[in-house]
Amino acid sequence: MINYHENGIKASDYEYSGDREALIALKKIPVIDKLLSAYLDFTIKSGMFVQVQQNCFRVTKETYPRVYELYQICLNRLNMKQEPSLYIDLNYEYNAYATGIGSPFIVVNSSMVDDCTDGELMALMGHELGHINSSHVLYHNLARNLMVLLTSHLKALAPLISTGTVFALFDWQRKSEYTADRAGMIAAGGLQPSVDLMLRLMGKGEVQKYVDLSLDTAMKQYQDFNISKDSFIGKFLYVTQTAAMGHPWSIQRIKALSDWSKTENYAGVVSEIQRLESAEG
Amino acid sequence: MQKILYGIDSSEYRHQADIAAQNLVEKAVPLAKIGEALEEFEHKYQDEIIFRGSHVKLNHHNAPEVMAIWDKAMEIMDTYADVEIFSHRNYSYRMSVGGIKKPFISIPDTIIRNFSETQWLFLFGQMLTMINGRMLKLFAIARNFEKFMSLFPVIGDALKAPLGQWRRKSQLTIDRGGLLCCQDYDCAMRYLTILSGISPSSVSSVDLSARMQQLVDAQSESKETAVAIGHFNQTLFSSRSAWSNERFIELYNWHESGEYAKIIRKHT
């Protein structure tokens, strides 16, 4: 049950710079917004949604209260206007995704539900809600499917779409991940759960008896990462590898979150959420 | 405590759709011989080599608990089969069965680590239903369908949909066999919930009645056109397994119909 406040926080309050501007520019391309939107909506509904609806577990207040309660907190902290359906899929890999154009839904893999702490799970769900809240889903699907579309169903359009456009799309997609990470941090209520989540995705697992992981550890590794690309070949590999990536490098995401946590923007968002939560008592 | 089901035969609890699909497939060509040959070939020249090469064969010495449950399952289902049981490392909650004259079962280690005795009985009940129900020949064809199609392309094309249909519907039968073996409705439904996405460590916290209601409500809701088209298309042409939710509903309906209790009474 969502509890939307007209005066509450909006996605624009925390979006990563460049994300919204790039999205506005993308939306101006008429073909994408209207034609592809309808096409992708149909494809997702008749494809992935059927798989998820028929094979996965839908989380509701009645069926799985523990996870649902955490989900509610995320929805309220992010001041969501709609409540996307939440599903769990049996899978060992740490992954989750938000999809669906007209009726978005979120799928979280069961291993994340089992292994993550409450804070990490909220950071994860908040991340996916962030994508929905900022209207990323259509363009994510586009970026994911563009190369396939251009070589198959939409071959005729291929000459009209330049390489620059494709890479611009991927660049925007990486920025959108920073936005979603911020949404996850807001939903989880702080930096630490989001950092823990990122470390888990990087390989933390349940290895506490051998490995001590903290934000400091991650920041030291960030320095190593910078050194690794600090040569001509390193820079070349970094640029070429990054160009076609849909997500930023994981260690960069931790750095970005850590930096944002120290800004007035973040403090303002947290203060606004706390004000609303206090008002509700 | 499970009761022994003296004289039970899988024909008593086979799902109607399973029987119908099998009849349709078998009308096309006499598949029994082809299935048998294919399976024996695959068993001898592939599976046996892989299992002896790398998997761990379970026996009463190294896995006494597992073998004791297997013996118990055979006793409950009044089915005695000379079956080899192997373990391998895989993140999965499904057992696989193969072979015809000398069936084998391969169990992922996640099951051995995580499942209770009753859950084991459910799974072994499924396996015994496949063996008792003489499903292994058809299952051999279904499993090797791509190879079969290359040998018999014209027949293969005609068989793809009915064979897929049989494969899906046979799962509804083996679920019934699983329930008959474990004789614990809650356990059976929780196993099917595991297949839907909740791991064994969390499944006890799921409200099954609420889940059932959710699925019943979802069934009665009218589907958007795109979803309806996708559901029809995927069910008939691309799905090799019955939908997890369908299995949940079907087993619930069968239990509620009284048929399950009737069979238990009849054979005990």
Next chain:
Amino acid sequence: MKVISPESYLFPGDEEAMEAINKIPQLSKVLAFISKNSIEKFYSIIFSSSYIKLTSANAPKLYHFYEEAAEAFGLDQLPEIYLRRGYQYKTDVVGIDNPMILINTSVLEDIPEEMLRVFLASDIAGIKAGHNKMNFIRLLCDNFADSLPIPKQVLTVPLLMWSKQKYYSYDRARMMYSHDKDMVLRLIGYGEAPPDIMERVTPDERIQQGMEFLEIDGVQSIAKSILTMSEAKPWNSMRVIEFNNWIESGMYKIGLEERI
């Protein structure tokens, strides 16, 4: 004690392959140069950004296991070590002069400590023996052999065979390091069944299963050969038999005496 020399644990086919490579003049230097300026830089970026780097600061016990192994095998420089999520009990090694080891989380989560130190030591043994050079050659062949004027299989088949033989070398290296035959046998195919079952599978049972596998004959043995060719790793049963034969032959004892 002296360091454990590669000659004491390399499987003959593995040793011959390494010698053949080392005999080609300048090849090692060329490979090291290419590796340093391609995959090592490439994987350094990917690993440091996407996986967790294990150091003496954040993983002191684990780091110590590697230090012990490096001392035993005479490896001067410890590789970089990274952790990634994975269900299979495996590790990967990339790079020649600056190797990097990638460990799956399940290795640290599930393998008991006394076995873990031995499990991890085999990567050190492999690096010392020069396996990473062969791995790199294999990587180059898989990706570029099509552009050569000879059939790709001329290179890829022997390399595939070598990549299986290195596991026999790993088993021997673990024995040279741990002196515990039972433990090494248990590590072969570790995880195919949960630990409490594997504990009860006796060495004799494993050897018996291996013998049954070896004795597959007739037409079935042709299928066995075909399947064996296509596998990336040797069958566990083969590893058990090879390892047992090596112990029975007395070669382990000779290697041990030379070390003292």
